[in-house]
Amino acid sequence: MNNRDYIVSDHRLMLGKPVIKGTRITAELILRKLGEGATMDELLSMYPHINKESIQAILQYAAELIANEENLESAA
Numbered sequence: 001m002n003n004r005d006y007i008v009s010d011h012r013l014m015l016g017k018p019v020i021k022g023t024r025i026t027a028e029l030i031l032r033k034l035g036e037g038a039t040m041d042e043l044l045s046m047y048p049h050i051n052k053e054s055i056q057a058i059l060q061y062a063a064e065l066i067a068n069e070e071n072l073e074s075a076a
Helices: 027-035 040-046 052-067
Strands: none
Touching: 027 040, 027 052, 040 052
């Protein structure tokens, strides 16, 4: 899966935050909802214009960002 098929970033939309393509739903919002305990089915119900693949793309995108981050210990 190529997360660029589902996620876009445009400085004219949501201040350039990554969003699900064709929406104003940010990757941050989806990650926060999942972190608060929302299930994928609940997200799909809350936001019927997104799909399972877009949520998976956000998770993949977040994992790639973390993989390229500095170790938290070395940043302290």
